[in-house]
Structures are given as C-alpha cells and as structure tokens.
Amino acid sequence: MKRATLFKGLSSVLGLLFFTVNGLTVGMFRNEGFINDALNITTTEQVDKGEGPVRYASEFAENINKFTQEELKAKNDAAQAFIEQEMEEGAVLLKNDNNALPLTETQIKKVTLLGWAAAHPYYRAHSGGNGTDGKISLKDALISRGFVINEAVYDALAAVNGERKNTSVVEAPVSTYDSLNGTFASYNEAAIVVLSREAGENDDLQVNYNDNGNMQSMLALTKNERDLLNMVKQCKADGTFKKVIVLLNSSNIMEVDWLDEYDVDACMWVGGPGVDSGIYGIADLLTGEANPSGKLVDTFSASSLSAPAMQNYVTAQRNHNNNLIYAEGIYVGYKYYETRYEDCILGQGDADGSAGVYASQGGKWNYADEVTYPFGYGLSYTSFTQTLDKVVDNGDTLTVTVTVTNTGKVAGKSVVQVYAQTPYDDYEKTNHVEKSAVQLVAFDKTEELAPGAPQTLEIEVDKYFLASYDYTKAKTYILSEGDYYLSIGDDAHDALNNILAQKGASGMTDHEGNVVSGNVEKVFTWHEELDTTTYATSATGEDVTNRLQDMDWNHWNEGDVTYLTRSNWQGTWPKSYNLSLTANMKVTDMYEKPADAPKATEVTTDEFADIMFAEMFGVELDEVDENGDNIWDKFIDQLTMDELISLTIDVKGIDAIKRLGFGGGTNDDGIDSVSFTNCYVNPNLAASSWNEDMFLRRGELIGEDCLFLKLNTQWGPGANMHRTPFSGRNFEYLSEDSVLFYELIGAQVKGTESKGVTVAIKHLFANDQEENRGSYGVYATEQALREIYLRPFEGAFVKGGATTTMTSNARVGFHRVGEYDSLINGILHGEWGFYGIIITDAGGGFTTPQEYIAKGGNMFCFVSDKADRAQKLKNAIILKNDGNFLNILKERAKETLYTYAHTNNMNDLTRESEFVDNYPWWKSAMIAINVVVGVVFAGAVTCFILWEYVFKKRDKIEFVDGDKGGKV
Amino acid sequence: MKILNFFKNKPLSFYLCLGACVLGVVTTIVYTAYSLSVYGKINGGADMGNHFNTVVFVMLLLGTLACAIGVAKPDWQFAPLIPSLLFSAAFGYYIDDRLIMIEEEINQIYGMMESGGNFGTVMFVFVLMLVCIVAVIVASFTDGTKKQRNANS
Incomplete structure (x- = not known):
C-alpha cells in the first residue's frame, strides 16, 4: 500500500475517532452537572475547611466540620440498625393460619425459597437517590439468622435471567423445578414463595398487561405465578411441604384474593426493603426475633381496577385528552x-x-x-x-x-x-x-x-x-x-x-x-x-x-363532569372522561411589565456593603442595622444581575458567589435517602409502621447523612397520593390516606430540617401518576384537592416546617404548577406561611422562565440549558428595561439565600472563608484526549496531503527534470 | 447497457462510495423523518420541540453528496476522505445530541430530561451512520484505481 493511501485511510479512522470523542466531549460539557454529580465532584471548594463554627451539629461527630472516620462509621451503623427496624415495624402480616409464623429454630433449618424474586428481590424502584441493586441477598440475610435453605433450588432461580420492570413481570416457569422436586423433601419445613412487582419513575405499572396472550392487570397473578403456586399447593397436599408462606415483595399493592385458593398458610407484605440492611428485617420477622406490627397504608382490593379513580387514570389504552378528571x-x-x-x-x-x-x-x-x-x-x-x-x-x-x-x-x-x-x-x-x-x-x-x-x-x-x-x-x-x-x-x-x-x-x-x-x-x-x-x-x-376553582372542570363548563357522590352511587359512578379544553379555559394573568415599573438601571444591584454570607446566619428577615436599613435587603443589593440569575439555575448545585463568601448550594435527590450514603426502606413500607417517632428519627438520620455529605438540600420526601395502585412512584409516597400522610411526613421533615437541611417536598401537587406526567392536567373539586391531595403537603409545610418544594410537571387544571398564582401565593405562601425555595422538577420543569420567577418560583432544577435560560431571564430585564422584574428576581434571591442561611451551608463558614474553583478532572482528561486525538488526526491528514500532493508532485517535477537530463 | 457499462471495471472505492452514497441517502431520510416526527419534553414538561438537529442533518447530507465525488471520480485520492469526515462529524454530533437519551436509557429513567424519542430507532440511525463511515473508511484505504491486471481481465 502506498504511503499516501495509508495516511488517507488513517485520516479517515482518526477522523471518526476525533469526531466521536469530540461529540462526546461537547455533550459531556453541556451536561457537566450530571457528570460531576455522578462522580461526586464539587466545583467550588472551601480553602480553610474545618476551622469554622458548627452551626448545625451532628449527634455522631464532635465537630462535623472535621469528622473522623470512626464518627462516620458510628452514624452509618446507627442508620443501618434503624433501617432494619424500619423493615421490622413496616412489614404487614396479612394471614397467619395456625400460627404458621414465626418459624421455629428447627423449622428454619429446612426451608425452600421459591419464586424468581427469592433470588432477585425487589429492593427499591428506580428514581432519584440510590440505585435499585440491593447489597444483601435474601439468601444471605436468611443465612445470617440461622436459616438453612435449599441451595439447589436457589441456584436454579438465580440462574433464570429476566428484567422485572413496569412492563414485565418475571417469574421462573414451573419447569424450572422439574429436576429439583426431589430436593424439596430435605427442605420441607416451609416453602417460602416470594412474589414481586417493580415500577419506577416515569413507569407506571400496566393496567392492560399481556401475560402470555392474556390481557390482565399487572397486579394480578401471572400464569407462571399461578403454576408455581399450584405446584406448591400440590406439594403441601402430598405432604412434601409442611407449610406455605408467601412474601409480597412489591411496593405496589398486589391482588391477593387467592391466598386460600392456593392453601397459603401465612402471607406477609414486605414492600421494598431498600438497598441496604432492611432485608435483614425480613429474616427477623420470619424467625420471630421481630414481631410484626405494621398496618396497611392502602386497601388491598380484590381487583386492582375497582377503585373509582381507575375510571380516569391515564393509560396508553385510554385517551383522556390529557385532561384528567378526578371524578x-x-x-x-x-x-x-x-x-x-x-x-x-x-x-x-x-x-x-x-x-x-x-x-x-x-x-x-x-x-x-x-x-x-x-x-x-x-x-x-x-x-x-x-x-x-x-x-x-x-x-x-x-x-x-x-x-x-x-x-x-x-x-x-x-x-x-x-x-x-x-x-x-x-x-x-x-x-x-x-x-x-x-x-x-x-x-x-x-x-x-x-x-x-x-x-x-x-x-x-x-x-x-x-x-x-x-x-x-x-x-x-x-x-x-x-x-x-x-x-x-x-x-x-x-x-x-x-x-x-x-x-x-x-x-x-x-x-x-x-x-x-x-x-x-x-x-x-x-x-x-x-x-x-x-x-x-x-x-x-x-x-x-x-x-382552586380553576381546577374544577364544572367551574368552566357547568355540568360536563359528574363527581361521585355517596347519595347516588349508581347515577354518579365515574365515567371515563375525554374532554377538550374550551376557549374560556386559559391563563389570563400572565406577567406584564407594570406601567409604573422602574427602569432596570434604577434598581439597586452590585452595591457592595461588605456583608459576607456567613454574617447572615441568624439574621431575621425584618432585622435592621444601626442605620435602620434592612440587613437582608442590603445583602441582596450587593448581588449583580448575573449573580441574581445564577441563583435561579441549578445544575445539581447552585453556583458560588465567592466574593460574598457564598460557596454555592449543594443538593441531592432521593426520597429514601440521598446518593452515596444509607438507603432507608421504601417510604410506603416505613409508613406502614404507623410510627411517628420512627419517622422523626428517619428524618433525623437522613439529616445526619446530609450533614456528613454537607448537602444543603434533599429533594424529597414525596407527598403525592396513592390514588391508584398502579403509580410508578407509589413506593415514594406514603399512603392513600392524607391524614396518616400529614402526620408522618410532618415528623420526617421536622427531623431532617433540624439537622440544617432544607427538604424539597415533591411534587407539588396532584402528580399521582407517571404516565404523561408532563402533559396531563388534573381537574377535581376543591374539596378533594384540599382534603386529599394538598393535605400531605400541608403536613410537610405546616407541621414539619419544610423550606423547599419541588413543583410537579403535571398541570393543575390548565395551569403550570409553578405559575398558578392562587396555589403558590394564595395557599402555599398565604395560608401555610411557606417561606423558602420553590424549585421545578428536573430539567427546568414545565415553565416559562420569566413567568415562573414572576409567580414565585425560585429555581430551575437540574437544567442542561444553563446559558440559554440565564439569557432569557437577562433579556426579560434588559430588553424591556424592566426594573420590576429585577426587583422580583431580588426577592427570589432573598428567599433562596435566606433558606440556605438556615442550612448546614453555614457550617464552617466565616467572614474570612475563601473559596477556590475546583476544575473537574474529567474535563481536563477529555480536553487532553481531544487534543491528542486531534493532533494525531491532523498529522495524518497533513501526511496524506504531503505524500499525495506535495511529495508526489515534487517527484514528478524531479522526474520531468530528470527527463531533461536531471536526476531521476 | 451504457448504465451497466458504467458500473463495470471500477475500482473498489467506487462501489464502496456508491454504497455509502445510497446508504447515506437512506440514513438522511430515516434520520430526518424520525427526528421530525418525535417531539420531546424536558422531564415531560417544557416543550423542547422535535428531535431534529440541523448540524447532524447537514453533515449527513453533505457526506452523502460527497460520496458522489468518489463515484464520479474514484481516482481522486481525497474523494473517500471527505465523506468519511462528514459522516464522522454527523456521528459525533449525533452522540452529543443523544447523550442524555443514552444516559437515561442506561439508567432506566428515560423521560426525565427528555422524552419522545425511540431508543431503538436512534440506535438504528447510529448503525446506519457507522456502516456509511466504515464503507468510506475502507474506500480510503484503497488508491481508487483499478489494478491493471483486473483491468485487462
């Protein structure tokens, strides 16, 4: 092969490599917040760490600003023990004929685990926070408590591949056990059958699930499950198994009207134990080391379709025009x-x-x-x-x-x-x-x-x-x-x-x-x-x-909707509505620059008053200095327009304002924990403990986790309702009952906030299902909205004192949540007295940036268009010379910084604190790779050009010259 | 017959560029039809419009057109290099464009930062692009001339 051809080929290969690396790099840089978050990298770092005051103390560390590894371990050990207790108090014993449970010391020596989930338990569904992979298997948890299990059957189940998700139930075919029946007799004291379902964020369970050609609710037994239970029933009938125990390992309520039909002796709902030590609690419950005391937080209906809410539940099979009527x-x-x-x-x-x-x-x-x-x-x-x-x-x-x-x-x-x-x-x-x-x-x-x-x-x-x-x-x-x-x-x-x-x-x-x-x-x-x-x-x-009358469809179109009333069950049983918005159903209070708005240049910004953020700790909103000037207003006046805007944009954290000693805001997602730390049991399992003290403790421990990570904000817990059994995020929300929810979430919030963590209650509000979560609008009577759907939020804000909330992407009526003035300013701020941060759902949410800020929103969560969004806000001020909007932005900044001033952000912070930028290593690495690949690529192209067009031409010239007597 | 003769006695790079050209047309059509037909939302919320990316489209189109050079003038040494770089650019910027989708698919949370896309179709477009690129890369390793022995046979 000629050299020129070789370089041409190499140029092509290196071109592919270069553009691949370059495209990847551009994408990574555009989404750097996600990558920094995944790699646990902070972009601004305090220089003089460990020397400042402790304003929010840990019960596990003498000085949380410079905690030791032993203190960290003590905190984690306490959390893991607590998580196990959560499991023990949350599990609900549904059936226990003839005291089948607990198992005796002899019985636990001969146990056969059955069902695919026995080897592949459901721990938690996918969503923010920790992942879905458990750290401890059910087998190991049981063995740790003295169980001896049928290894052959377990190994066979472990070898069955499958992906349990919102569109598939996985169960090993009964033929899996064909060659293993002979082992049952040696492990016959109890057959423990584990059944599971798994939904998740954006993934509701299927109402019409195709199970081998049979369309059914995904919460009903599948054919493989029925076959398994029949086999177990047969084995019990012929004396092989002495008792049959079913564990329901699902955060979504399954249909269980079949327990007697399959001669099940005992059944326990164990929900989702979380990825950490919760699963040990199951073993303790089976042995009687722990006594179940959980109570159901949802009704177990014989048919998962029987709730009237199911008539107006968005599914791919039904078209509700995305106007969802809570009839x-x-x-x-x-x-x-x-x-x-x-x-x-x-x-x-x-x-x-x-x-x-x-x-x-x-x-x-x-x-x-x-x-x-x-x-x-x-x-x-x-x-x-x-x-x-x-x-x-x-x-x-x-x-x-x-x-x-x-x-x-x-x-x-x-x-x-x-x-x-x-x-x-x-x-x-x-x-x-x-x-x-x-x-x-x-x-x-x-x-x-x-x-x-x-x-x-x-x-x-x-x-x-x-x-x-x-x-x-x-x-x-x-x-x-x-x-x-x-x-x-x-x-x-x-x-x-x-x-x-x-x-x-x-x-x-x-x-x-x-x-x-x-x-x-x-x-x-x-x-x-x-x-x-x-x-x-x-x-x-x-x-x-x-x-909230805008959310009542009949307010706009009288008589269109018949709401269910107990005075006439037959006549008002909900229809499945498919309604389109009418012309009168539109937002009319969009932000306009007021006629008397000051010019943007007339609004004070960037007026340095030598007040550092550390000095704002403990300063109340109405506090004035010796000149009678409001201190918070003076502090906010110091910010430039760009800094004010930067406070509205979250990229898994808020940018630092180093010159004022603000090191940026930190946050993480999770309803049962935050990332890189302890994972508590699924919230609805915890709720089944009906133990308010435990919820307070859960909140405190999550707060401790955040303290050790120096996280200012936890995006959680969730306060949406279990309106139906199918919601992908029922595992995140507590119950179908709003008062139980009110009390428990209030206690948890109180616990977490006491540790200097602002908790973002999500997703305000009526975000009770995942499908089409960004496009549907909810319509209901104000009675239902206040008594059912707002009450958990009320518990979090009024009882718990939550200082952040995350808005839903679902619409409330035809309003976007963050832009619904009577909800945000009328109820949240007005009736409930909320003062804090209102943040969108991830991705910047369902908002028009200017409108959202004008109506009360503070922050756009986890955006990938930081620069564009900032420019939009800047344009809203500059192009219209709108000083009124600039003043609104200052108010939002005050709410944001006041909230941070009441978090562990203030730990270790002094007037003299210095911050430096921490350039992420991966960015340097990607730039280096681009340069190296780019140089090699350019070199290959250059070589190709040289050998193909320069040297070749020169050779030809030399040849021609040689023809004339020159050198060949 | 003249058309058939046109395809006879051509160097390998001719056929590769022709194949890449045809596949480039297909890829451009599939990409355009797909990306214009799907509408995304950020976290199911704010509309982000369709998934059409002008840079990717232009690179694909130019890459396809550039393949015609390799078909028309297979002996021009730079002929396969140009489409290979253009297709590679389309590929690279499509990675940038779809990075969030890929991340969310891997983490099983597609729909959080974006929605509307079909992962299978996106992967199909990536494969089509790659096939185009591989074809012109192979063509780049040839000198674009028919060997004499073959020409005489």
Whole structure:
C-alpha cells in the first residue's frame, strides 16, 4: 500500500475517532452537572475547611466540620440498625393460619425459597437517590439468622435471567423445578414463595398487561405465578411441604384474593426493603426475633381496577385528552370502599347496585368480595386488647385515652387507630360536601409491650381533621351540624363496624364476610353545631377560601363532569372522561411589565456593603442595622444581575458567589435517602409502621447523612397520593390516606430540617401518576384537592416546617404548577406561611422562565440549558428595561439565600472563608484526549496531503527534470 | 447497457462510495423523518420541540453528496476522505445530541430530561451512520484505481 493511501485511510479512522470523542466531549460539557454529580465532584471548594463554627451539629461527630472516620462509621451503623427496624415495624402480616409464623429454630433449618424474586428481590424502584441493586441477598440475610435453605433450588432461580420492570413481570416457569422436586423433601419445613412487582419513575405499572396472550392487570397473578403456586399447593397436599408462606415483595399493592385458593398458610407484605440492611428485617420477622406490627397504608382490593379513580387514570389504552378528571372526588382508597359498605348496610344511596362491581358475585356490590384486606389491617404474633377509656372534648381538640394490653405470649407493639364519622345530612347533600363514612383522624403506637403488659396512650385529635371543605356555599372548611362518631378499631373497617353498631345498624360483616356485631364500647359520640368560621382562617391569619376553582372542570363548563357522590352511587359512578379544553379555559394573568415599573438601571444591584454570607446566619428577615436599613435587603443589593440569575439555575448545585463568601448550594435527590450514603426502606413500607417517632428519627438520620455529605438540600420526601395502585412512584409516597400522610411526613421533615437541611417536598401537587406526567392536567373539586391531595403537603409545610418544594410537571387544571398564582401565593405562601425555595422538577420543569420567577418560583432544577435560560431571564430585564422584574428576581434571591442561611451551608463558614474553583478532572482528561486525538488526526491528514500532493508532485517535477537530463 | 457499462471495471472505492452514497441517502431520510416526527419534553414538561438537529442533518447530507465525488471520480485520492469526515462529524454530533437519551436509557429513567424519542430507532440511525463511515473508511484505504491486471481481465 502506498504511503499516501495509508495516511488517507488513517485520516479517515482518526477522523471518526476525533469526531466521536469530540461529540462526546461537547455533550459531556453541556451536561457537566450530571457528570460531576455522578462522580461526586464539587466545583467550588472551601480553602480553610474545618476551622469554622458548627452551626448545625451532628449527634455522631464532635465537630462535623472535621469528622473522623470512626464518627462516620458510628452514624452509618446507627442508620443501618434503624433501617432494619424500619423493615421490622413496616412489614404487614396479612394471614397467619395456625400460627404458621414465626418459624421455629428447627423449622428454619429446612426451608425452600421459591419464586424468581427469592433470588432477585425487589429492593427499591428506580428514581432519584440510590440505585435499585440491593447489597444483601435474601439468601444471605436468611443465612445470617440461622436459616438453612435449599441451595439447589436457589441456584436454579438465580440462574433464570429476566428484567422485572413496569412492563414485565418475571417469574421462573414451573419447569424450572422439574429436576429439583426431589430436593424439596430435605427442605420441607416451609416453602417460602416470594412474589414481586417493580415500577419506577416515569413507569407506571400496566393496567392492560399481556401475560402470555392474556390481557390482565399487572397486579394480578401471572400464569407462571399461578403454576408455581399450584405446584406448591400440590406439594403441601402430598405432604412434601409442611407449610406455605408467601412474601409480597412489591411496593405496589398486589391482588391477593387467592391466598386460600392456593392453601397459603401465612402471607406477609414486605414492600421494598431498600438497598441496604432492611432485608435483614425480613429474616427477623420470619424467625420471630421481630414481631410484626405494621398496618396497611392502602386497601388491598380484590381487583386492582375497582377503585373509582381507575375510571380516569391515564393509560396508553385510554385517551383522556390529557385532561384528567378526578371524578371520584374524595372517594379515594378506603374512603370509597368503607363508605360504600356503610351505605350498603344502611340501604342508602343505591350502594349495592352493579356500578363499580369488579369482584362481587351476583352483580351486586359486596364489600367482602371487593376488599381483601382493609386499610389499617395487620396481624401480630401476639394479641392485644384496646379499650377506649375516655374522650375529652377540649374545644378545638379531643383527647382520646386508650389502654392497650398485650394478651398474648410474646412481646409486641400495637397501633391505636382513631377514626371518625362526621354528619352527612341535607346541608352536605345540597352543597356537595361529600363525607367518608369513616376517616382516620389520629393514631399512635405503643412501646414494645411484654406479655400481659398494658400501656395507656393519650391521643390528641385535631378537629381540623373533622372539618370538610365546602366549596359551594361556605367556601371554606366547615364543621357539619349533627352527630359525630369517633371510634378506635383494628382497621378502618373494624372501626366503621363499631360506629354502625352505635348507630343501631345490623348486618355488618368483617372483610372476610363473617357476620360481626361491632363494639359500641369503642365509640364516642358527640354533637356539633354548624361552624363555618373556626377553620376559615389559617394560622397565618389568611382567609381559607376557594382558590382552586380553576381546577374544577364544572367551574368552566357547568355540568360536563359528574363527581361521585355517596347519595347516588349508581347515577354518579365515574365515567371515563375525554374532554377538550374550551376557549374560556386559559391563563389570563400572565406577567406584564407594570406601567409604573422602574427602569432596570434604577434598581439597586452590585452595591457592595461588605456583608459576607456567613454574617447572615441568624439574621431575621425584618432585622435592621444601626442605620435602620434592612440587613437582608442590603445583602441582596450587593448581588449583580448575573449573580441574581445564577441563583435561579441549578445544575445539581447552585453556583458560588465567592466574593460574598457564598460557596454555592449543594443538593441531592432521593426520597429514601440521598446518593452515596444509607438507603432507608421504601417510604410506603416505613409508613406502614404507623410510627411517628420512627419517622422523626428517619428524618433525623437522613439529616445526619446530609450533614456528613454537607448537602444543603434533599429533594424529597414525596407527598403525592396513592390514588391508584398502579403509580410508578407509589413506593415514594406514603399512603392513600392524607391524614396518616400529614402526620408522618410532618415528623420526617421536622427531623431532617433540624439537622440544617432544607427538604424539597415533591411534587407539588396532584402528580399521582407517571404516565404523561408532563402533559396531563388534573381537574377535581376543591374539596378533594384540599382534603386529599394538598393535605400531605400541608403536613410537610405546616407541621414539619419544610423550606423547599419541588413543583410537579403535571398541570393543575390548565395551569403550570409553578405559575398558578392562587396555589403558590394564595395557599402555599398565604395560608401555610411557606417561606423558602420553590424549585421545578428536573430539567427546568414545565415553565416559562420569566413567568415562573414572576409567580414565585425560585429555581430551575437540574437544567442542561444553563446559558440559554440565564439569557432569557437577562433579556426579560434588559430588553424591556424592566426594573420590576429585577426587583422580583431580588426577592427570589432573598428567599433562596435566606433558606440556605438556615442550612448546614453555614457550617464552617466565616467572614474570612475563601473559596477556590475546583476544575473537574474529567474535563481536563477529555480536553487532553481531544487534543491528542486531534493532533494525531491532523498529522495524518497533513501526511496524506504531503505524500499525495506535495511529495508526489515534487517527484514528478524531479522526474520531468530528470527527463531533461536531471536526476531521476 | 451504457448504465451497466458504467458500473463495470471500477475500482473498489467506487462501489464502496456508491454504497455509502445510497446508504447515506437512506440514513438522511430515516434520520430526518424520525427526528421530525418525535417531539420531546424536558422531564415531560417544557416543550423542547422535535428531535431534529440541523448540524447532524447537514453533515449527513453533505457526506452523502460527497460520496458522489468518489463515484464520479474514484481516482481522486481525497474523494473517500471527505465523506468519511462528514459522516464522522454527523456521528459525533449525533452522540452529543443523544447523550442524555443514552444516559437515561442506561439508567432506566428515560423521560426525565427528555422524552419522545425511540431508543431503538436512534440506535438504528447510529448503525446506519457507522456502516456509511466504515464503507468510506475502507474506500480510503484503497488508491481508487483499478489494478491493471483486473483491468485487462
């Protein structure tokens, strides 16, 4: 091959290499925030680390600014022990015939694990924070507790490949066990069958799942699972297996009305244990080292399709024009099943008709057929009695005194659940104030009680939770006039039966259909007059009144939507709506530069006052200096326009303003932890503990994790609802009940914020499913929105004091969340008193930058178009000479920096603190690779040109010259 | 017959450039049709328009046209080098363009920073581009002339 040809070929190869590397480099540089985050690189570093003050202390480190490895280990050990306890208190024992569980010391020596998930457990779904791969296998967890398992079967299951995800259920075909049946006899004390499902961010489970040609709910058993259970049933029938135990390893509630059909002795819902030590808790529960005390946070319905919300749930198979009508109103989860049950018992509202029948026999709706396990249900290895000692009405609150006694043989904890029924009479029916027949209003959990030991709990019930939002007449929360019932119960259904007994009803049944009579001793009744004022003003002094009417479709088009009402179950059973926006449904309050707006040049910026960020610690918003000037305003006046804009743009962190001693804001994503540290159990599993103290501790430990990582912000926890069982992120959200959610998330937030971490509650709000999450708009009555979908956020902000929130990408009505003035300024700031950072969802969110900032937004999350976005904001000021918008930007900056000034960002920070840029090593490496490849490439091209066109030409000239007598 | 004669006794680079040219047309059409037909959103939220990238399109188109030089003048030594660089540029900038998608697909979170794309189709476009590039790279390793022995046979 000629040299020129060789260089030409090499040039082509090197050209490909160069452009590949170069394209990759350009892409990496454009998304440097993601890469820095993945590599845990900070771009600004404090020079004098470890010498400054500790403003947010760790309980594990003497000086968190220079913690030791031993202190770090102590924190992690405490967290791992806590995570295990979360698992133990969160798992819910659903069935335990003949005390099949716990297994004895002898029994655990002969166990066969079955089901693909036994070797491939579900740990957590994919989303922000930690990954999905568990660090400890179920096998290892069991062995660590003395189990001896059937290795041959385990190995066979481990060898079966599959990818469990929102579009596929993986189960080993029953033929996997064909050659292994002979091993069962040696491990026959218990067959432990593990079944799982896995959804995730952006990935709802499938409503119409194709299981070998059979279209079904993904939460129903698949053919392979049925085959497996049949095989196990057969083995139990022929005496091979002595007992069958099913573990439901799924954060989405599966259909389990088949437990008796397959002769299952015991069943435990273990949810998602997280990727760390949670899985050890399962082993402890099986051995009895831990006694289950978890209670369901969602109703286990026989059919996953039976909730009225399923009629208007976006799926690829249904076209709702992306206008999603929450036509079920307040009847979400147990509030639907229990209310319909009461109406069946009392013969009202045509409740026992055929509308909404999914599992009932004979075409008439029947509770015991439709519900497998009610909300709040959960067994223990011991038994308890709960007596309602007294209830004291304090005016705005009720104090409920309950004595719990362990009447069994082993120690355990018991949850006291307090439910209420409020009047549903003419006023409510006339004014569309819907009422659940029973609603959780308070709860508490005992300490671990030894056999025979009692504990008396005093539980405070806030009457606010008894109030209903009347959006038609009073246009605020009301306490209805009439008789009120308050009952304790083992679960929502049990409590309702007690109330029904008090009301003199008959024909009640438990969830299995057995006739029960209820217990009036557990019920307290009293009377209230109509009260439309007590809850018409929030704690901030703001009127609590209609603010979300734009989200009620009927507000714009009267009569288009029929919301479900218990006064007419048949006539109002939700239709599947496919509505298009009408011309009047549009945003009309877009930001315009006011006529009297100052010129941008008239607004003070870049006015140095020699105030460093460290000096802003502890400075309140209204604090003034010796000249009477507001200190925060003076601090903000020091910022340039570019600096103000930089504070709105997050690229997995906020840029430093080094000259003012602000080292930048740090943050990380995760609802069960943040990255690079401990992973707590899935939030809905933690919620099943019904243990507020544990949630406070969970929050504190997550706060500790952030302290050690010096993370200022945690993007989590989540406060969206379990509206249906299919949401990809149900594992992130706590429950179908908004009061349980309110209390638990409030406690967690309090814990984390106490460690100097601002928690970003996500995703504000009504982001209750993943499919089309950026394009659908939610429509509902203001009653449903306030009582169900906003309440968890209210708990996080009002009870917990959260100082950041992340907006949803879903629309609320036709508004973008961050740009919905009456939500952001009316409710969030106004009614709830929120002061902090409002950040979009990742990618900059569903926003118009200027509009978002103008309406109250502070920050665009995790953007990949930093420069463009900054320019848009700059243009909004400069091109229109809009000083008003510049002032708004200053207010946003104040909210942002005030929030950071109340985080661990202030740890180690002094007036003298210095910061240096830390150029990421990978950028240097990529530049070097580009230069080297580029030079070699250019060299090859040059060589080709030289040999092909210069040397060759010269040779020809020399040849020609030679012809003339020259040298050849 | 004249057309058939045109294809006879041509050097290897001629056929490779011709193949790359045809495939380049196909790739350009597939890329354009696909990228104009899918609409993305940032995290399912803010519209980011369709997935069409002008730089990638122009490089593909120019690469395809440049292949015609290798077809028309296979003995021009630089003929296959030009399309190889243009196709490589298209390939490189398509990597830049699709980096987030690839990252999200690997992490099973596609839809967070972008949505609307079809990973399979994107990979198909990458493969088409690569085939074009490999063809002209191989052509670059030839001298673009028919060997005399072959010419006489």
